[in-house]
Amino acid sequence: xxxxxxxxxxxxxxxxxxxxxxxxxxxxxxxxxxxxxxxxxxxxxxxxxxxxxxxxxxxxxxxxxxxxxxxxxxxxxxxxxxxxxxxxxxxxxxxxxxxxxxxxxxxxxxxxxxxxxxxxxxxxxxxxxxxxxxxxxxxxxxxxxxxxxxxxxxxxxxxxxxxxxxxxxxxxxxxxxxxxxxxxxxxxxxxxxxxxxxxxxxxxxxxxxxxxxxxxxxxxxxxxxxxxxxxxxxxxxxxxxxxxxxxxxxxxxxxxxxxxxxxxxxxxxxxxxxxxxxxxxxxxxxxxxxxxxxxxxxxxxxxxxxxxxxxxxxxxxxxxxxxxxxxxxxxxxxxxxxxxxxxxxxxxxxxxxxxxxxxxxxxxxxxxxxxxxxxxxxxxxxxxxxxxxxxxxxxxxxxxxxxxxxxxxxxxxxxxxxxxxxxxxxxxxxxxxxxxxxxxxxxxxxxxxxxxxxxxxxxxxxxxxxxxxxxxxxxxxxxxxxxxxxxxxxxxxxxxxxxxxxxxxxxxxxxxxxxxxxxxxxxxxxxxxxxxxxxxxxxxxxxxxxxxxxxxxxxxxxxxxxxxxxxxxxxxxxxxxxxxxxxxxxxxxxxxxxxxxxxxxxxxxxxxxxxxxxxxxxxxxxxxxxxxxxxxxxxxxxxxxxxxxxxxxxxxxxxxxxxxxxxxxxxxxxxxxxxxxxxxxxxxxxxxxxxxxxxxxxxxxxxxxxxxxxxxxxxxxxxxxxxxxxxxxxxxxxxxxxxxxxxxxxxxxxxxxxxxxxxxxxxxxxxxxxxxxxxxxxxxxxxxxxxxxxxxxx
Numbered sequence: 001x002x003x004x005x006x007x008x009x010x011x012x013x014x015x016x017x018x019x020x021x022x023x024x025x026x027x028x029x030x031x032x033x034x035x036x037x038x039x040x041x042x043x044x045x046x047x048x049x050x051x052x053x054x055x056x057x058x059x060x061x062x063x064x065x066x067x068x069x070x071x072x073x074x075x076x077x078x079x080x081x082x083x084x085x086x087x088x089x090x091x092x093x094x095x096x097x098x099x100x101x102x103x104x105x106x107x108x109x110x111x112x113x114x115x116x117x118x119x120x121x122x123x124x125x126x127x128x129x130x131x132x133x134x135x136x137x138x139x140x141x142x143x144x145x146x147x148x149x150x151x152x153x154x155x156x157x158x159x160x161x162x163x164x165x166x167x168x169x170x171x172x173x174x175x176x177x178x179x180x181x182x183x184x185x186x187x188x189x190x191x192x193x194x195x196x197x198x199x200x201x202x203x204x205x206x207x208x209x210x211x212x213x214x215x216x217x218x219x220x221x222x223x224x225x226x227x228x229x230x231x232x233x234x235x236x237x238x239x240x241x242x243x244x245x246x247x248x249x250x251x252x253x254x255x256x257x258x259x260x261x262x263x264x265x266x267x268x269x270x271x272x273x274x275x276x277x278x279x280x281x282x283x284x285x286x287x288x289x290x291x292x293x294x295x296x297x298x299x300x301x302x303x304x305x306x307x308x309x310x311x312x313x314x315x316x317x318x319x320x321x322x323x324x325x326x327x328x329x330x331x332x333x334x335x336x337x338x339x340x341x342x343x344x345x346x347x348x349x350x351x352x353x354x355x356x357x358x359x360x361x362x363x364x365x366x367x368x369x370x371x372x373x374x375x376x377x378x379x380x381x382x383x384x385x386x387x388x389x390x391x392x393x394x395x396x397x398x399x400x401x402x403x404x405x406x407x408x409x410x411x412x413x414x415x416x417x418x419x420x421x422x423x424x425x426x427x428x429x430x431x432x433x434x435x436x437x438x439x440x441x442x443x444x445x446x447x448x449x450x451x452x453x454x455x456x457x458x459x460x461x462x463x464x465x466x467x468x469x470x471x472x473x474x475x476x477x478x479x480x481x482x483x484x485x486x487x488x489x490x491x492x493x494x495x496x497x498x499x500x501x502x503x504x505x506x507x508x509x510x511x512x513x514x515x516x517x518x519x520x521x522x523x524x525x526x527x528x529x530x531x532x533x534x535x536x537x538x539x540x541x542x543x544x545x546x547x548x549x550x551x552x553x554x555x556x557x558x559x560x561x562x563x564x565x566x567x568x569x570x571x572x573x574x575x576x577x578x579x580x581x582x583x584x585x586x587x588x589x590x591x592x593x594x595x596x597x598x599x600x601x602x603x604x605x606x607x608x609x610x611x612x613x614x615x616x617x618x619x620x621x622x623x624x625x626x627x628x629x630x631x632x633x634x635x636x637x638x639x640x641x642x643x644x645x646x647x648x649x650x651x652x653x654x655x656x657x658x659x660x661x662x663x664x665x666x667x668x669x670x671x672x673x674x675x676x677x678x679x680x681x682x683x684x685x686x687x688x689x690x691x692x693x694x695x696x697x698x699x700x701x702x703x704x705x706x707x708x709x710x711x712x713x714x715x716x717x718x719x720x721x722x723x724x725x726x727x728x729x730x731x732x733x734x735x736x737x738x739x740x741x742x743x744x745x746x747x748x749x750x751x752x753x754x755x756x757x758x759x760x761x762x763x764x765x766x767x768x769x770x771x772x773x774x775x776x777x778x779x780x781x782x783x784x785x786x787x788x789x790x791x792x793x794x
Contacts, residue, residue: 034390035321038109039080041385043348044374045105045118046072048381051367053121065122066129070346070357071098074213074318075180078341079106081324082178082209084394089404090175092524094142094154096182096211097130104138108384110399113138115382133553143553148188149513149546151181151208153553155194155336156510156517158203159502163452163474163518164527166497171527172405176331179208183340186210186229190546193507201237202476206336207328212318213345214270215355226340239337241327243317252312257300264288264297265313273313277344277353281310288313318343348373410528414446415610418647423598423636426628429673430562432598433624434463436605437532441470447530447609452518453501454533456511462534462562464501468492472499508535508543512559516550519557519612519619528613530558537561537623538577551589551619556612558605562624564594565739566765567674569773573764580623581672581740585702590619592702594738596676597634600650600699607651625674625739627770633680634697652721653703657695663730665694667788670748672698672738675779679737682784691792694732696725698745701738705747726751733791735759737784757787 050067059065075096083106087093095103104127107113117137120126128135130145142157144150154177164171185191194200212226230240244266245253253262265273265288276287285301288309292298301309317323318341331337344353350366351357362370371378385392419439423432441448452474453464475495504510511533518531535543540561547559566576584592591608595601601624608620635657637643649655656662657680667686671679676697686693698704707722726734726748734756736745742760749756761777774780 032322034394035080035084035325037391038084038385038394039077039321040348040374041109041376041391042080042102042105043073043076044370044376045108045382046076046099046101047349047362047367047370049101049104049118049121049127051362052119053123054361055364056119057123066359067101067121067361068098068359069101069349069362070351070354070360071096071182071213072101073347073349073352074211074343074345075099075102076347077319077321078180078209078211078324078343079103081321081328083110083402084398085325086328087178087402088175089402090173091178092141092154092157092174092176093178093180094144094150095131095140095180096185097144097147097150098182099180099211100127100129100131103131103140104136107138108382109395110402111395112399115384118382143549146545146549148181148185148190149509149549151179151185152190152194152513153517153549154179155200155203155206156514157520157524158206159199159476159514160517160521160529161525162203162476163502164521164525164529166474167449167500168527171521172525174205174525176205176207177203179206181208181210183210183212183214183229190509190513192232193510194513195233195236195238197504197507197510199476201335203336204333207331208336208338210338210340211343212340213343214274215345215358230340233338237335239332239335240340241331241337242340242342243320243323243327244342245317246315246320246323249312249315252300252304255300257294257296257298260292260294260297261288261300264292271355274353274355276313281306284309284313314344314347316342316344319347407523407526409522409526409615410613413450413528413613414444415606416444416447417603417606419443419602419606421602423602423631426630427598428626428628429595429598429601429622429624430463430626431628432601433560433562433605433622434466435598436602437464438466438470441467448500450528450530450613451500451609452529452531454504454511454514454518454531455501456504456508456535457506458534458536459501459503462536462560464534468501471501472496473501473503474499508539509546511535512543512547512550515557515559516546516553516555519550519555520553522556522613523554530609530612532558532560534560534562536575537564537580538575540577540580540583540621544583548587551587556614556617556619558608558612558620558622560622560624562622563626564623565625565674566761566773566777566779567625567627567739567770569765569768569770572767576761576765577623578741578761578764581701581738581744584621584623585705585744587621590621591700592621592623593700594623594673595650595699596671596673596697597629597631597636599631599634599636600697603647603650604699623673623740627674629674629677633677649721649724650699652719652724653700653707654696654698654721654725656725657697658693660692660694661730662694662725662727662732664692665730665732666692667792668694668696668726668732668734668754669784669788670696670698670734670736670745672701672736672740672745675737675739675774678774678779678781678784681781682788685781685785686788691788691794693788698725701745708747708751722751726754728752733757733788735784735787735791737779739779755791757791759783759787 047069050069054065079102122129131140133140133143142153158177161174233240252258346352346357351360469492473495479495515531515533518529522528564577593604595604611617669679683693683695731752731754734754737759742758746758
């Protein structure tokens with residue numbers, strides 16, 4: 001903290017709230033001048049990047065290219081203070097989506113972006129609309145764009161690094177994890193779910209900077225909300241620092257009438273303040289004095305020139321570079337810090353402070369004026385600083401300071417294709433997963449060491465108990481186990497830095513946020529982890545956006561949704577998932593699995609684990625059930641060669657259970673997951689009725705659909721499982737059965753042009769017995785038989 005900060009203890013030993021003005025902060029001389037020079041250049045470049053995208057490229061479509069010059073401008077000083085003074089190479093920063101041009105401008109000045117890209121914002125192969133870790137050509141630490149999610153990613157990355165560091169001593173050190181976010185993002189629930197997680201209060205490496213420009217997309221944010229926001233962070237154990245005023249206006253506050261000036265400005269509604277920014281400089285005094293009867297205030301305002309007064313009302317803490325530098329340097333490293341930096345949206349632009357400036361673009365005359373103000377020669381708009389100038393030398397120094405060594409990845413980790421344990425007793429896939437994880441500790445220790453499980457307070461009910469008993473629960477710091485001497489407890493909840501299960505509160509967004517960052521440690525620090533999260537399947541849709549964001553950002557992981565469907569009959573409609581099979585099939589960067597039998601789960605899960613945490617890898621989603629199935633129904637062969645063939649079929653997407661060739665089918669029943677007993681029972685009934693019936697068991701409709709889509713594609717990669725299961729020379733009517741929406745498997749009609757009936761769940765359920773649930777939704781044996789006979793016209 002700067003020496004002049006005013007600190008108020010609000011919760012004794014866990015948080016403080018500081019309101020820091022720049023009155024006595026003096027970093028004058030060349031360093032301050034150089035930072036201001038760099039900031040002016042970054043302001044120009046960020047605006048020019050957007051301008052070039054909209055006015056410098058042909059646009060035959062008529063579709064607006066867009067960009068956010070005003071949102072970028074409010075962040076310039078904050079980001080210059082960080083990149084050109086505070087940050088180190090090991091730090092990681094999440095940049096608010098609409099400030100991506102500022103990030104690219106800074107990377108360009110640091111030599112991290114080829115100048116050819118400066119005109120390619122939102123163009124094919126160019127700079128992405130929002131920072132993208134995988135798609136941008138320069139250094140981007142976190143993908144942002146889904147409001148609130150990118151900001152919290154740095155928080156989960158801090159936990160992921162701590163986990164990796166506590167388990168693998170060769171994990172490189174990390175510095176600060178910084179999030180730069182707009183104040184409107186604080187409306188997002190994802191922010192507060194993350195901030196309130198109990199482990200976060202111990203993350204001293206966490207620094208959030210809120211660009212408090214008091215504008216959202218559509219409007220000036222009404223009322224004054226800062227005290228509420230400060231209190232919420234402080235209550236969660238964060239150090240709270242507020243940078244409201246800069247050095248120039250803070251000096252005015254010390255003069256006679258200064259206290260009244262400060263009170264007037266701080267009690268002014270946001271809308272009134274923003275309107276004052278839009279009037280000519282000569283009218284600012286009138287705006288300040290409106291309704292005021294203080295003689296001291298009038299004397300102070302009257303003593304100032306119009307330009308000085310216009311500068312004073314714009315002199316906010318988020319634009320005071322020396323104050324920003326001192327604040328970032330002084331952040332507490334024993335607990336997380338949030339800095340509320342007051343800024344002006346569009347600072348330095350012609351659109352400064354306008355309530356509709358969010359997507360506004362400067363006109364050509366306005367761009368020329370900005371160039372003049374920033375000292376830019378418009379015939380060479382992308383010119384870097386000459387290397388023999390103070391600014392040029394600073395760019396070189398900071399480029400060296402921020403350089404990162406190449407990531408050395410973990411050596412090969414042996415992931416077995418099978419564990420070799422026989423599956424003889426009826427068991428649900430959910431219980432089979434719990435057994436598999438517990439067995440891995442003994443049978444595949446190299447794999448087990450890389451596994452980390454997560455759960456939003458449903459670990460025991462999703463069968464992770466055996467795994468937790470063997471590996472323990474991970475915590476940021478050691479916690480005393482007060483139940484260690486309780487002989488009656490079943491689940492040993494021992495929390496330490498060596499545990500391999502991370503428990504979160506009931507917040508699915510937090511779960512998948514952490515999951516995504518655990519899944520990037522291999523590419524960030526070269527330390528491969530295989531994160532596995534269990535979540536009640538009906539709540540997958542609640543976590544869908546951040547889960548998808550994590551995959552987009554390069555996080556590879558395994559998400560387990562269990563229990564699923566109406567098979568959880570007594571729980572009723574609120575806990576019965578319907579659309580998740582479609583969600584899994586449609587999610588990019590992820591393979592969706594729904595194995596029916598324990599052996600299939602073992603094969604597919606180990607296969608999925610082998611593809612997590614590696615170059616070119618992929619995430620997986622498993623939809624599991626609590627219904628015990630008899631493994632004998634799967635007719636798993638004993639002969640080793642046939643057993644391996646079945647495994648290959650299972651990881652490819654499915655296999656046939658019929659005892660006769662496909663070309664003898666009069667009708668083919670296609671089942672998925674927990675409904676395979678009904679499918680097999682229906683086969684017996686139909687066969688007894690003289691209908692030769694084929695049976696296909698799908699382990700991954702997703703992979704089968706990919707195979708279907710790749711027909712005729714010379715670059716096909718996912719095999720021809722569709723043709724193996726549904727050979728073109730053997731057409732037959734199809735009945736598909738799945739505990740989910742029936743349209744998920746409707747594509748199978750196109751495999752060879754068969755007539756089809758798709759059975760599934762398309763209405764909300766209710767609490768019933770299992771048999772009643774299946775009958776209610778038309779998934780029971782009788783319904784399957786009736787559908788098959790109907791297709792045959794019988």
